[in-house]
């Protein structure tokens with residue numbers, strides 16, 4: 185557990201982190217990317233951290249890879265690469281810098297480390313986990329293999345390195361249906377997300393898909409009735425869901441896709457009103473790029489993603505603590521599963 189009191193003291197001894205309207209004005213080019221969702225007074229609080237982090241990134245030869253669920257001040261203020269899990273994994277294979285700061289959850293940092301064993305991968309808060317990654321271990325994969333002998337195991341990237349190492353291939357929400365369809369045999373084991381598996385089963389009826397009993401604590405909170413109520417209240421509303429939602433929720437939506445697919449859909453279709461059935465930072469992050477779109481709907485935050493703050497990012501880069509390590513033998517096998525996914529995704533997209 186991070187000792188935030190001491191961290192704050194130490195950071196204040198090294199950096200000027202006082203809120204500053206003057207600095208906020210000076211850095212208004214960055215604020216312009218999020219001014220629809222962030223009042224200037226809040227930007228005056230974040231700007232000193234953003235300045236300090238961006239300076240430290242240069243000194244340490246570091247890049248920040250950030251997931252679409254990060255807060256706007258991280259997403260727009262300090263990130264070099266933003267995207268969904270698939271994009272972040274692909275970009276991790278191309279990093280030339282010495283240090284990667286992963287703004288996202290632990291499995292994402294592990295994936296970056298697996299793909300870049302020689303680099304330092306910093307996780308600003310090791311407690312940023314994921315309910316899906318916590319739902320299964322390598323023993324669970326062995327159990328599934330024993331129940332369905334010979335069936336390939338497709339594991340969501342939201343898993344630990346040990347689980348990836350025990351799987352045949354990984355998938356993300358952006359490529360799950362294509363990966364499953366490309367597997368040999370009639371039966372495919374999908375772990376650990378039962379809802380993603382059931383959504384994929386509808387898209388790939390030629391396969392018998394069996395699944396582990398895991399779920400995302402953020403997406404399983406949405407109900408089909410919520411979506412119907414919002415539609416009745418706002419006729420013409422477009423509803424876009426993440427495939428970690430239960431299938432009856434996805435069935436009520438106009439479109440379902442990964443966080444990057446959701447972003448592309450909104451940019452392409454430019455709906456007047458849209459409800460993103462996913463973590464609510466998504467809407468905040470894409471709001472300025474879509475000025476004619478009104479974002480409505482319930483706000484479910486991921487408690488794990490929200491653990492990542494500017495203060496913790498600054499601390500990890502300042503102290504160079506929070507380096508993610510993966511046992512080299514596990515990493516080697518996990519890399520096979522991740523690399524197979526990246527290669528197959530590229531072949532299928534070509």
Ligand code: 13P
Nearest residue numbers: 268269270356357442443
């Ligand atoms: P994406 O791959 O769609 O970004 O999803 C990752 C995630 O954790 C969603 O909850």
Ligand code: SF4
Nearest residue numbers: 314315400401402486
């Ligand atoms: Fe995991 Fe759900 Fe949070 Fe994504 S939103 S990191 S799947 S708990």
